[in-house]
Amino acid sequence: MNTDKLLLMKDALGRWCRMAGRATSRPVLVMWYVLQSPETPRSDKAAIFTSLAYLVLPIDILSARRLPFIGWLDEVVALSTLVNRMSKHITPEIEATVEARLDSWFPRPADISTD
DSSP, X not given: OOHHHHHHHHHHHHHHHHHHXXXXXXXXXXXXXXXXXXXXXXXXXXXXXXXXXXHHSSOOSSOTTTSHHHHHXXXXXXXXXXXXXHGGGOOHHHHHHHHHHHHHHSOOOOOOOOO
């Protein structure tokens, strides 16, 4: 995959994830790291790249501006289907990397103990 395209995608996904929040970003980051994995077949990488590009690019089949709830539905369905299809490539290492990235973007509040 072209390095320039991957860098552009990485920047776009980072902005999108920070805007979307921790829970919504998790499956996106999982797919990003599956895309980066050398064990992921090229055909699966192409499917992941296409789905992630659809998520962050301003082109939409169903516009979220015109149809606020329905407009997000196509992205949710596409991402859910992708994660389900690619789950065989999700390793414990990818899970740990995703959690570390999420913790850096969305720090969890420290536990407050009351004595």
